[in-house]
Amino acid sequence: MPIFSDPAVAAENAARRATEKLNPEDINSDWLDANIDFVGIDNYMPLSDWRDGTQHLDYDAVNGPTDIHDTAYLTRNIRGGEDYEWFYASDADRAAQIRTPITDGLGKPWVFRAKDIWNWWSNAHHDRADGSESAGATAWVPQSKPIIFTELGCPAVDKGSNQPNVFVDPKSSESFLPYFSNGGRDDLIQRRFLEAHLNFWSDDANNPASPVYSGRMIDIASTRVWCWDARPFPAFPARSDVWGDAGNYTLGHWLNGRLGAVQLADLVAALCRDANFTAYDVSGLTGIVTGFAVTDTMSPRDAITPLSVAYHFDAVESEGVVKFRMRGQLAATPLTESDLALPDGDATFGFSLNRAQETDLPLASRIVYIDADDYRQSVTEARRLVAASDRVAQSTLPIVMDQAQASGIGARLLQDAWVQRETAQFALAPSWLSLDPADEVELTAGGRTRRLRLHEIDDAGARGIQAIATDPSIYEIFPGVARVPAAAKSASPGRALTVFLDLPLLRGDQNAWAPFAAAYADPWPGSVFILRSATESNYQLDTALTLAADIGETTTDLFSGPAWRWDDVNSLGVKLYSGTLASLDDLSVFAGGNVLAVENEDGGWEILQFAGATLTAPNSWMLSRLLRGQAGTEGAMRDPVPAGARIVVLNGALQQLSLAQDQYALSFHYLWGPKGKPISDSAYQGGELEFEGVGMRPFAPCQLNAVSSGSGGLLLSWIRRDRSPASDGWDQTEIPMSETLESYDVEILDGAGGAKRTFGGVTTASLVYSAAQIATDFSSGLPSPFRFRVYQLSSVIGRGVGKTGTFYFA
Numbered sequence: 001m002p003i004f005s006d007p008a009v010a011a012e013n014a015a016r017r018a019t020e021k022l023n024p025e026d027i028n029s030d031w032l033d034a035n036i037d038f039v040g041i042d043n044y045m046p047l048s049d050w051r052d053g054t055q056h057l058d059y060d061a062v063n064g065p066t067d068i069h070d071t072a073y074l075t076r077n078i079r080g081g082e083d084y085e086w087f088y089a090s091d092a093d094r095a096a097q098i099r100t101p102i103t104d105g106l107g108k109p110w111v112f113r114a115k116d117i118w119n120w121w122s123n124a125h126h127d128r129a130d131g132s133e134s135a136g137a138t139a140w141v142p143q144s145k146p147i148i149f150t151e152l153g154c155p156a157v158d159k160g161s162n163q164p165n166v167f168v169d170p171k172s173s174e175s176f177l178p179y180f181s182n183g184g185r186d187d188l189i190q191r192r193f194l195e196a197h198l199n200f201w202s203d204d205a206n207n208p209a210s211p212v213y214s215g216r217m218i219d220i221a222s223t224r225v226w227c228w229d230a231r232p233f234p235a236f237p238a239r240s241d242v243w244g245d246a247g248n249y250t251l252g253h254w255l256n257g258r259l260g261a262v263q264l265a266d267l268v269a270a271l272c273r274d275a276n277f278t279a280y281d282v283s284g285l286t287g288i289v290t291g292f293a294v295t296d297t298m299s300p301r302d303a304i305t306p307l308s309v310a311y312h313f314d315a316v317e318s319e320g321v322v323k324f325r326m327r328g329q330l331a332a333t334p335l336t337e338s339d340l341a342l343p344d345g346d347a348t349f350g351f352s353l354n355r356a357q358e359t360d361l362p363l364a365s366r367i368v369y370i371d372a373d374d375y376r377q378s379v380t381e382a383r384r385l386v387a388a389s390d391r392v393a394q395s396t397l398p399i400v401m402d403q404a405q406a407s408g409i410g411a412r413l414l415q416d417a418w419v420q421r422e423t424a425q426f427a428l429a430p431s432w433l434s435l436d437p438a439d440e441v442e443l444t445a446g447g448r449t450r451r452l453r454l455h456e457i458d459d460a461g462a463r464g465i466q467a468i469a470t471d472p473s474i475y476e477i478f479p480g481v482a483r484v485p486a487a488a489k490s491a492s493p494g495r496a497l498t499v500f501l502d503l504p505l506l507r508g509d510q511n512a513w514a515p516f517a518a519a520y521a522d523p524w525p526g527s528v529f530i531l532r533s534a535t536e537s538n539y540q541l542d543t544a545l546t547l548a549a550d551i552g553e554t555t556t557d558l559f560s561g562p563a564w565r566w567d568d569v570n571s572l573g574v575k576l577y578s579g580t581l582a583s584l585d586d587l588s589v590f591a592g593g594n595v596l597a598v599e600n601e602d603g604g605w606e607i608l609q610f611a612g613a614t615l616t617a618p619n620s621w622m623l624s625r626l627l628r629g630q631a632g633t634e635g636a637m638r639d640p641v642p643a644g645a646r647i648v649v650l651n652g653a654l655q656q657l658s659l660a661q662d663q664y665a666l667s668f669h670y671l672w673g674p675k676g677k678p679i680s681d682s683a684y685q686g687g688e689l690e691f692e693g694v695g696m697r698p699f700a701p702c703q704l705n706a707v708s709s710g711s712g713g714l715l716l717s718w719i720r721r722d723r724s725p726a727s728d729g730w731d732q733t734e735i736p737m738s739e740t741l742e743s744y745d746v747e748i749l750d751g752a753g754g755a756k757r758t759f760g761g762v763t764t765a766s767l768v769y770s771a772a773q774i775a776t777d778f779s780s781g782l783p784s785p786f787r788f789r790v791y792q793l794s795s796v797i798g799r800g801v802g803k804t805g806t807f808y809f810a
Helices: 007-020 024-032 071-079 091-096 117-122 187-202 264-274 300-311 403-419 586-590 771-777
Strands: 039-043 147-152 280-284 313-318 321-326 333-336 351-355 362-371 377-383 391-401 422-428 440-445 448-458 463-469 497-501 516-520 528-533 540-545 551-554 572-576 595-599 605-617 620-630 646-649 668-674 685-689 702-708 714-719 744-749 755-762 766-769 786-794 803-807
Touching: 071 187, 147 187, 264 280, 264 300, 264 321, 300 313, 300 391, 300 403, 362 403, 377 403, 391 403, 422 440, 422 448, 497 646, 516 540, 572 605, 572 646, 586 605, 702 786, 702 803, 714 786, 755 771
Parallel strands: 039 147, 280 321, 333 440, 362 391
Antiparallel strands: 313 321, 351 422, 362 377, 422 463, 440 448, 448 463, 497 516, 528 540, 528 668, 551 572, 551 646, 572 620, 595 605, 595 646, 605 620, 668 685, 702 714, 714 766, 744 755, 744 786, 786 803
16 A cells, blocks of 8 residues: 655655656556455554553543543544654654654645545545656546455554554564553453454444445455464463464464453443343443353352452442442542541541551462463462561452463552551542542642542541542553463373384393383373284283383484494484483493483394483483493494484383294284273274394304414404393303304305305304315405304394404405
8 A cells, every 4th residue: 555654754765766767657557457356454553652651642631541441542543643643753752752743745644644544545646756746647546446454453462552563572583562562461452452443444434435336445344353363272372382483472463362351341231230230330441351250149249349359440339320440540639738628526637647557468469260271270479578467368269360460460459458558537528529439539738648549438517538548550450470381281192102122132031032112192191002913803902001201313313333332433412202311420321321222224223322411402412422232232333324213212111012932023913002092093003013033133243353273274263242131241251141052153255245155053152264165265365355254043043143354464
């Protein structure tokens, strides 16, 4: 829409158009395009210029407004106020409220009025490329197309109507509070802003009809209010673990969870009408109530009392009508000693002031309320830092609110109790009949001015007044301490991430042939059941995983490293879906701490340990000082195991499947899912799995050697290793033998790594590779390098992990 609120901006654009020699017809010709049905406006125009206190131009103690939430005030500024009658030429002018009238020098100020939709729509448009108005009009036909507010909204923040287009997002460089806002949440100003616009434009007197098309200037039925989010309330914003912008909701433009709230005036009126009481006036009430419970059969007065406590208003009978009035009136009636009267029969009484003892005042104010997040009863407390009292004032409010609102109410009640410690008694002449209870006065007497709220009035002769001290500032709405809600979790558990690990023996009490299983789910269902069947039916429970495992993935590549000694070259980045990691000293690592399994692309697992764990990001660590290839898994190293590989922390959460030894290599059908769900539920997953009995696989021998046998042959030797965890002891002269007998296969390798010759069933940890055998295998003589490979044999699964030795001869 070619309207500029700032004449300086308009002049700059006119100069640019003149420099670029734009055709005036080009500026607005697109509006007449047959493919364009309407003119769209994102309407975030300001409806107020409000400041705190009474010393600003918009405040009017006599005729109003006295509050930014005054709907009539906001409505007047749709066709008035900033960007219609005047603008601020600078930030300094805004701070001082120096308003510059909008004019163009040619008698058409509407050209520069951002709010003057009427004249823009109703008049021909003339370009001003050289600063003066061109004689010919653009192609725009006045009143030819409707205008639609493609966005209309206001943030739910203090003084949001001062600058409705801004939003608060700590992650954004464009995060701003509206002009002069204190940053507190204010759902009511959002509601009043929208009411002002929607009611104003729905009135035909404000929305002229077009003689060109059948309709009015503003197509109010097509207005798009910003914003109603498709994400369900209260999951949004409670699920901050799902949506990264959930924290912006509190002060944002969202209507979710707000349009269902009721205005305080409407609620009080409804409570009065329910009792067939009609002599009431709620026009003085402001506020939004998220929810309210009438907990028992009670009078309207009893039902309204908790609301009056929470929202700080009084009910006063005046001229036959019960008037509800907010406390904290900005204007007060001035009184002096000359206005005071002496009651009949008491020549000494004029004015008395009493001050309550500090021990009678509360140390804390406790609020019991209904939490808006989960509708549970909650408690918040405001407390003075220093006081001679230990009393706690408690208010039970059947009102739905969040903790910030409740703690703010508690703080105001506490301050109110301390301000009201001063009470006054005086009398006024009957001529002051206009004063009612709940009115506020400023009484100057005894050399001091006091702000007082009238509490009781006795009209027997002179008007006997009982009043209490007050301070309007304590009734200003300010945010209390908000509680960050715990991320709501689904009550129904979903699919569990379940990992099956075919691992070597980790402890002596484990079954060597049985694989391990680990599972993680959020929320954890209590147990994850693993069921097994030889067919695709008649599943039986195999294993129950009762603890959530610490499962994650690598965030960096992992290259091969030295086995059986510290790897201080490689480090490994990891991220856990749950759980935590910490550094340990060397002895604790040697004792079995910080054990991790890393899966390579072939499905094999390297077991490693780590001494250093440095937190690098939420749930992410960099692991250093590694012990690689533990429990005989050095063969699972790769160059590299790429980032994104599965990792599992080896702890008590892992359970072995209940396979018998003769079943370890058989294929079975498995199902796994959360406890309490039938196997037909979508939370269950399944597959056909077959394992290799890694725990029964002999380790690779170590320290391979090849030396001359003295007769032209080679003496090949190695040292046996054993898969039993008991073989780790350093004080043993001979490690245990887990196999039925000691037996090896030895392969002599050719240059391509294939087997030239195999020695099977070698029963000792050495053999002689004779000169004749060498001559047969290598006609050109013993190659350099020379390689041979050794496998220890198992009577159950055959060859274990092989070890290759490479030797160079001069």
